[in-house]
Structures are given as structure tokens and as C-alpha cells.
Amino acid sequence: MSGGRRADPEVYFTVSHFDGWAAVLCQLDRLDERSLVELAEDAWAARAPKRLLSSRTTRS
Numbered sequence: 001m002s003g004g005r006r007a008d009p010e011v012y013f014t015v016s017h018f019d020g021w022a023a024v025l026c027q028l029d030r031l032d033e034r035s036l037v038e039l040a041e042d043a044w045a046a047r048a049p050k051r052l053l054s055s056r057t058t059r060s
Contacts, residue, residue: 008055022046 011030014023026039044052 011029012024012026014025018025028036031039048056
């Protein structure tokens with residue numbers, strides 16, 4: 001997902017409750033299907049074990 005889309009404050013935001021955490025909130029009703037899929041893939045990749053991540057990227 002492009003950095004420009006992620007910078008859209010109408011869609012992506014944070015709140016002080018999550019200060020210090022690697023978390024960004026989003027308005028789901030403002031995401032198109034492609035953006036939602038990319039967001040879910042990015043979130044999964046950020047937390048996936050390296051073994052699973054490498055096997056997924058080599059198959060693509």
C-alpha cells in the first residue's frame with residue numbers, strides 16, 4: 001500500500017491510548033476492498049513468523 005494512502009487522516013489515525021504501540025487505526029467504511037486486503041496483508045506480514053513469511057513470498 002502506498003505511503004500516500006496511509007497518510008490520509010480521513011482514513012488512518014491513532015489515539016493517545018495507543019502511544020508507544022505499533023498500531024494505526026482506520027475507518028473501515030472508508031477503505032476500498034483493495035486497500036483493506038493490502039492492510040490485512042501488511043498487518044499479517046508484520047507479525048508472521050519469518051518461516052511463514054519467506055515461504056509466502058517465494059510462492060508469489
